[in-house]
Amino acid sequence: MSNAPAHNSSDDNTLPAHGSHGTSDHGTEEPGQELSAAEIEAVIDRILAKDAAAGRAARTDSDIEAQDPHGGTPSGRPLAGTAQAVSALDFQHSRFDGDQSDLADRNALRRQGQASLSTELEDVTEVEYRQLRLERVVLAGLWSQGTMADAENSLRELAALAETAGSEVLDGLVQRRAKPDPATYLGQGKAQELKDIVHATGADTVIIDGDLAPSQRRTLEEVVKVKVIDRTALILDIFAQHAQSREGRAQVELAQMEYLLPRLRGWGESMSRQAGGRVGAAGGGIGSRGPGETKMELDRRKIRTRMAKLRREIAAMRPARETKRANRKRNSVPSVAIAGYTNAGKSSLLNRLTDAGVLVENALFATLDPTVRKTETSDGLGYTLVDTVGFVRFLPTQLVEAFRSTLEEVADADLILHIVDASHPDPEGQIAAVRTVFGEVGALQIPEIIILNKADIADPFVVERLRQREPRTVVVSARTGLGIEELLEAIREGIPHPSVTLKLLVPYDRGDLLNKLHGNDAEIISLEHGEHGTLAEVRVREDLAAEVEPFIQHD
Numbered sequence: 001m002s003n004a005p006a007h008n009s010s011d012d013n014t015l016p017a018h019g020s021h022g023t024s025d026h027g028t029e030e031p032g033q034e035l036s037a038a039e040i041e042a043v044i045d046r047i048l049a050k051d052a053a054a055g056r057a058a059r060t061d062s063d064i065e066a067q068d069p070h071g072g073t074p075s076g077r078p079l080a081g082t083a084q085a086v087s088a089l090d091f092q093h094s095r096f097d098g099d100q101s102d103l104a105d106r107n108a109l110r111r112q113g114q115a116s117l118s119t120e121l122e123d124v125t126e127v128e129y130r131q132l133r134l135e136r137v138v139l140a141g142l143w144s145q146g147t148m149a150d151a152e153n154s155l156r157e158l159a160a161l162a163e164t165a166g167s168e169v170l171d172g173l174v175q176r177r178a179k180p181d182p183a184t185y186l187g188q189g190k191a192q193e194l195k196d197i198v199h200a201t202g203a204d205t206v207i208i209d210g211d212l213a214p215s216q217r218r219t220l221e222e223v224v225k226v227k228v229i230d231r232t233a234l235i236l237d238i239f240a241q242h243a244q245s246r247e248g249r250a251q252v253e254l255a256q257m258e259y260l261l262p263r264l265r266g267w268g269e270s271m272s273r274q275a276g277g278r279v280g281a282a283g284g285g286i287g288s289r290g291p292g293e294t295k296m297e298l299d300r301r302k303i304r305t306r307m308a309k310l311r312r313e314i315a316a317m318r319p320a321r322e323t324k325r326a327n328r329k330r331n332s333v334p335s336v337a338i339a340g341y342t343n344a345g346k347s348s349l350l351n352r353l354t355d356a357g358v359l360v361e362n363a364l365f366a367t368l369d370p371t372v373r374k375t376e377t378s379d380g381l382g383y384t385l386v387d388t389v390g391f392v393r394f395l396p397t398q399l400v401e402a403f404r405s406t407l408e409e410v411a412d413a414d415l416i417l418h419i420v421d422a423s424h425p426d427p428e429g430q431i432a433a434v435r436t437v438f439g440e441v442g443a444l445q446i447p448e449i450i451i452l453n454k455a456d457i458a459d460p461f462v463v464e465r466l467r468q469r470e471p472r473t474v475v476v477s478a479r480t481g482l483g484i485e486e487l488l489e490a491i492r493e494g495i496p497h498p499s500v501t502l503k504l505l506v507p508y509d510r511g512d513l514l515n516k517l518h519g520n521d522a523e524i525i526s527l528e529h530g531e532h533g534t535l536a537e538v539r540v541r542e543d544l545a546a547e548v549e550p551f552i553q554h555d
Contacts, residue, residue, distance in 0.1 A: 137162050138197055139172040140190075141209030142180060153425050157364075157393070158209045158231065160343075164364045165238050170201040184223060185216045195224045207234055211394075214263045232259060232396040238365050239399065247317045254310040255398035257303050264296050264303075324372075332521060332541040333374075334383040334495035337410045337446075339438075340419030341430040342390030345453040347371075348478035349419060350387045353488070365390055370409055377492040382520025386413065393433045400440055411443040415494045417487075419451045420466070422458035422475070427466060449474060449490055456480050498523055498539040503553045507533040513548060 139158050143151035151174050159169045175190045184191045185208060198206060205227050206220070212230040221228045236259060239252045338346045342364045354373040371387040386409045400407070410416060418434060420427050431450070438444050450470040452463055456477040467473045474490050476483035498521065506514050510533075517524060517536060521544050525537040540548065 258398040337413035344419040344421040422452040423454040500545040
């Protein structure tokens with residue numbers, strides 16, 4: 001693989017060619033002939049349109065060029081253009097998304113690149129999990145199964161994660177290898193090539209598309225001479241940036257601590273407080289001999305203490321969520337959970353259906369805290385919509401455990417709207433990844449509707465393939481509103497309806513009861529006003545049926 005950064009391409013020389021005079025693709029004027037202002041403007045418009053088309057073609061080109069003999073990808077090819085996990089649309093929001101003030105606040109706090117950062121490892125004496133510095137990164141991954149396109153898609157998703165964390169992706173490398181090297185994850189030769197790429201690009205961080213053992217990360221850092229992090233650390237950093245609620249921040253911190261505990265490390269004398277029987281310059285002198293305690297052991301004890309405190313805090317917050325959930329169940333309010341892969345359009349769909357105005361950003365894991373909104377069907381039946389945290393391939397187990405109370409919203413739902421990005425290169429892989437998490441939280445038995453979102457930019461053949469593969473699908477576009485009416489009808493048919501059919505005679509002085517029959521817990525089949533009151537044929541839920549029992553009319 002060449003050491004050239006991914007953002008350099010031959011397309012950079014396109015513009016000067018458009019500036020030539022004479023007969024060209026942009027006009028038929030002869031050299032020296034003067035053009036009017038309108039003609040010049042028309043020529044410029046054609047040039048810009050052609051350049052924009054060329055840029056889009058470069059971003060969507062999936063042809064695989066010649067690979068290098070060591071199994072790496074061609075220079076820059078995996079990272080050319082926008083990462084495929086992020087939509088290529090410039091226009092992200094509709095009027096249903098509100099003013100998006102949260103997005104403006106987040107963009108104002110986006111981390112900026114720091115040109116002065118050193119690329120050398122620092123001798124830190126604190127815990128291993130230093131603050132991530134992801135301004136200039138190089139990616140590396142293994143191609144151990146599937147096709148080369150699958151490996152590139154995985155690296156593109158890693159690039160999107162890195163960009164979401166606030167970094168600039170400079171280059172990427174994929175090695176064809178059956179299994180990771182036990183010492184350096186990549187092979188020794190490929191690790192040296194990675195070192196050359198880091199040196200050539202001036203990167204300060206390497207991100208590995210997989211989970212690294214502590215020894216692998218340590219050895220690889222010694223080779224490339226810059227900080228190395230894995231996919232799990234990157235996702236945890238994104239969650240730490242985007243968590244807003246008190247419960248969400250506590251859950252993320254607990255996941256970080258669990259990840260950190262086996263990865264503590266340091267260098268030199270500062271990591272030990274054991275003097276033992278040493279004498280002379282190496283010893284601690286009189287009063288320092290004894291069993292002592294290493295600095296690493298102290299750090300581990302502090303982390304375990306903090307983890308125990310976080311677990312108690314999360315456990316204390318759990319009853320509030322369970323109480324709200326119990327109230328919905330007691331009132332027989334159907335719950336519809338919106339779940340799916342990250343950046344599939346869950347928040348956009350919630351805004352379209354309920355005008356919730358939650359944050360919408362073209363980034364991975366933009367929203368972490370669940371949002372609950374109440375709405376109703378076309379025939380007046382009320383239900384709640386719950387927007388949950390997004391999923392991703394190989395979602396860290398620490399996050400699944402830490403966010404279990406949040407993910408239980410999916411397991412307790414009456415219906416799951418499984419949102420799929422139909423424009424993604426591997427939508428079937430997204431579906432499989434999400435269902436893996438469903439299995440971990442016990443939600444596989446919940447009725448599920450596959451929502452094929454972003455249909456306005458998806459390949460129609462891919463959409464049809466998914467419709468043939470899945471038993472219950474609805475094709476929508478949260479951005480344009482395509483298919484929303486069909487989705488609302490599918491929700492109406494999918495949620496539990498009042499099951500008890502009754503004929504009632506409601507006295508005219510019981511307007512409160514008639515008002516309940518017009519509410520979300522009942523469906524009115526017919527109403528007739530008689531001499532002694534209102535005759536109503538209704539379907540109600542069991543709790544309301546007990547309340548109206550004195551007014552039941554028996555034939």
